[in-house]
Amino acid sequence: MPGFEVIGKEEQSEVNSVFASGGILFRHGFDQLRNGCYKVKDFERNFAEIMGAPYALAVSSGTAALRVALAALELKAGDEVITQSFTFVATVEAIIESKAVPVCAEIDETLNMDPNDLIKRITPKTKAVIAVHMLGTPSRLVEIKKICDERGLALIEDTAWGCGGSLANTKLGTWGRMGTFSFDFAKTITTGEGGMILFKNEEDFKKAAAWHDHGHENNPKLPRWEDSRSSSGFNFRMSELQAAVGLAQLKKLQTVVDAQRKNKDLIWKLISEVKGIEARRAPTNAYETSDALVFFVPSNEIAKGCRKALVEAGLATKILPEAVTWHFAGTWVHMPELVAAHGGDLKSAFPKSQELLSRAVSLPIRVNMAENEPLKILEALRKVEGLR
Numbered sequence: 001m002p003g004f005e006v007i008g009k010e011e012q013s014e015v016n017s018v019f020a021s022g023g024i025l026f027r028h029g030f031d032q033l034r035n036g037c038y039k040v041k042d043f044e045r046n047f048a049e050i051m052g053a054p055y056a057l058a059v060s061s062g063t064a065a066l067r068v069a070l071a072a073l074e075l076k077a078g079d080e081v082i083t084q085s086f087t088f089v090a091t092v093e094a095i096i097e098s099k100a101v102p103v104c105a106e107i108d109e110t111l112n113m114d115p116n117d118l119i120k121r122i123t124p125k126t127k128a129v130i131a132v133h134m135l136g137t138p139s140r141l142v143e144i145k146k147i148c149d150e151r152g153l154a155l156i157e158d159t160a161w162g163c164g165g166s167l168a169n170t171k172l173g174t175w176g177r178m179g180t181f182s183f184d185f186a187k188t189i190t191t192g193e194g195g196m197i198l199f200k201n202e203e204d205f206k207k208a209a210a211w212h213d214h215g216h217e218n219n220p221k222l223p224r225w226e227d228s229r230s231s232s233g234f235n236f237r238m239s240e241l242q243a244a245v246g247l248a249q250l251k252k253l254q255t256v257v258d259a260q261r262k263n264k265d266l267i268w269k270l271i272s273e274v275k276g277i278e279a280r281r282a283p284t285n286a287y288e289t290s291d292a293l294v295f296f297v298p299s300n301e302i303a304k305g306c307r308k309a310l311v312e313a314g315l316a317t318k319i320l321p322e323a324v325t326w327h328f329a330g331t332w333v334h335m336p337e338l339v340a341a342h343g344g345d346l347k348s349a350f351p352k353s354q355e356l357l358s359r360a361v362s363l364p365i366r367v368n369m370a371e372n373e374p375l376k377i378l379e380a381l382r383k384v385e386g387l388r
């Protein structure tokens with residue numbers, strides 16, 4: 001946590017340059033009025049280059065990125081898409097919006113998708129898998145990609161939390177057929193609201209680009225009002241102002257990740273000594289964005305005790321344990337499609353995930369962390385009944 005802490009004159013200057021160039025806020029057209037200023041296109045090109053992906057498409061949010069990526073797969077009603085039980089509601093919402101059936105797999109001690117449970121949930125109707133890098137820790141992509149490749153399933157990475165992370169020196173978001181990103185205000189880099197999709201294939205990119213723009217194929221030989229189209233779509237376009245902020249933030253991505261990794265290590269060095277605290281696992285060769293420091297304690301009561309002690313000390317937790325109902329599929333009884341896909345009983349559909357999440361605590365990591373913060377966290381945790 002995150003890019004918003006480093007917003008400054010660079011973002012202001014990028015935004016000013018949009019107005020200095022003619023004030024065109026729309027990504028397409030107005031070529032005579034914009035004096036060569038194309039922020040969304042520049043943001044896409046720079047993002048693709050930094051991530052090592054052939055194609056990138058900027059969109060209006062991370063949720064839109066998921067929805068548009070699924071549109072490129074041209075799913076039919078009844079097709080199944082598997083994601084994981086610990087994610088934000090947006091991942092499942094995007095599957096439902098695509099008219100596909102949402103299925104969730106259990107997580108393991110990495111708090112990401114358990115590949116062994118994924119295999120059990122695959123049916124002849126499964127078309128795609130969305131692996132999520134929750135809170136900045138890479139999911140077990142080596143195993144998950146192998147499972148998808150062997151069965152001809154499309155792998156999408158929900159990289160909302162993984163921007164700037166990698167696994168085995170390959171950037172998160174580039175392992176799968178597509179990788180989606182969020183630039184909302186809580187993410188590693190932010191454009192206020194915004195998102196990006198990375199693609200391996202030109203065909204997926206073209207379908208997604210048209211679909212996020214009402215089907216416009218942006219034929220360079222035709223004016224926009226006469227543009228060709230092969231399907232309907234929607235409007236999930238990013239604006240020039242969001243992209244201007246994104247261009248400045250992207251230059252700060254590595255600095256943000258470096259600071260988060262350093263600060264997380266400083267906190268962990270102190271608190272790992274506390275009896276009863278156990279680290280969240282990460283796959284081998286994981287390079288985490290360190291958006292959060294997540295650990296397990298012996299019980300839910302102790303997890304709640306950690307939050308209470310931290311809040312009393314003027315500190316905080318992030319998502320776990322306080323916001324679990326927005327991030328655990330076992331509680332989403334308001335989504336009838338998900339309930340039906342899990343036999344009508346969501347509450348007992350993910351016993352392992354429930355057990356792990358009930359005793360997980362997540363600390364926010366700040367870029368501009370106060371020097372005494374690790375010690376304050378340690379002192380707060382030492383006060384928790386059940387930990388010492």
Ligand SMILES: Cc1ncc(COP(=O)(O)O)c(C=O)c1O
Binds near residue numbers: 088
């Ligand atoms: C895992 C995950 N996917 C998708 C999203 C949606 O991103 P946005 O808020 O940009 O729509 C989020 C947002 O927090 C998220 O945590």
